[in-house]
Every structure is written in C-alpha cells, then in structure tokens.
Amino acid sequence: MSADQPIDVRDMAIVHQTFRRSYQESAALVRADPTPSQHRVEFLADHVDFGISLLHHHHGGEDELLYPLLLERAPDKAANTEHIEHEHQEVAEHIDAVSAACRAWRTAPSAETGEALATSLDDLNERLQQHLDDEERDIVPLAAVTLTQEEWESLGRHAMAAIPKDKLGIAFGMLTEPLSDDDRHFMKSHLPAPVRLLSPLVIDRPWHKYRDQLRNGT
Secondary structure, three states, X not given: OOOOOOOOOHHHHHHHHHHXXXXXXXXXXXXXXXXXXHHHHHHHHHHHHHHHHHHHHHHHHXXXXXXXXXXXXXXXXXXXXXXXXXXXXXXXXXXXXXXXHHHHHHXXXXXXXXXXXXXXXXXXXXXHHHHHHHHHHHHHHHHHOOOOHHHHHHHHHHHHHOOOHHHHHHHHHHHHOOOOHHHHHHHHOOOOHHHHHOHHHHHHHHXXXXXXXXXXXX
C-alpha cells in the first residue's frame, strides 16, 4: 500500500480481457443467423443478459468499494479519478440499451431486431474499450499504492457474490478462456482448495458444454 510496496492488482487486467471480447463475440453470434430458432434466440438472449450483468456488477463493486477510497486517500488525483468514474455512467447507458434491444429481440425475433441488438453490443464494446484502457492506465496503478490487499480483494468477492451459484462455473470458464497458462493458473490459485481440486467437474465440464452450445448450437 505504498509506492515502494504496491499491492498485487494484476487480476483487474485479467478480468478485463473477458469484457474486451465478450460483447464483440455476442454481436457476431447474433448476426450469424438472421432467422434463428426460438430456442437459439432464448439461449443467446440469456447469454447476452448474463454478460451485461457481469459488467454491471463489476462496475457496481468499483463504485462502492474502489472509487470512494481513491477519492478519499488520493485527493490530488481526484479530478482524474472522478472523470473515469463518470465513464461508468456512460457505459451504464449502453448496458441499458443492450438490455432493451435484447428484450425486444427475445420478444419478437427478426433480422431487424437482431441487428438492433448486435449494433447496441457494438456500441457498448466501443465505449467500454476506451474506459478499460483509461482504468488500467490511471486507476489500477493508483489503487496499487492506495488500497490494502484485503480492500482490493474485496472487489473480487463482491463480484463473485452477485453471480448465481449455478452459473459460477460458466462465469469462471468465460473468465479464464482467453488467458495465458500463467494467468489462468494465477486466477485458479485464488479459488478455495476444494474447488481447485474439483475444477474439472465444477468448472471445466459445465463451461465446455456451455461453450459448445454457444458457438455451435442452433
């Protein structure tokens, strides 16, 4: 918690990798079939809703547990911190737009409502990429010398608590898929020992089944 001994904050950029790719992939999957079956519509709509809920809770944790501490303890950086925190409001507007477009597609699937959903995902992705760049450049290094390790790790616990238990394996599979072996090992090292031991059953199996349906389902 000092410039000489910063805390470990590498997990933020790791988590961001999932957000950096998720919405672009979702848009491509929606566009892949302009006339999908109702089953496919329901599956993809659930996937989109799950993906934006993860981002919503991720930002909610930062708003509650990260930004107030930075503003309190690093007042000299307050203007920049407030600017990047305000970006959450802009991202939230895009999340709301995706949610509305997804609801419209689910209710009345067509080429038009599908393209509207894909476009809203593109817009979210474009705005989000810049925000994640800003946060990784300015906020994460500041947090490394401002927060304690326990305070930092509370962000991850907050995010995990918001995920339904039956989707934890899928969420962790989504998180670790794009990672290098080193980063994947790092993230798994934070899991409880019983979960690490049973990860082939409680993470890999449900994630692989979900992934196959996501990318190859009809």
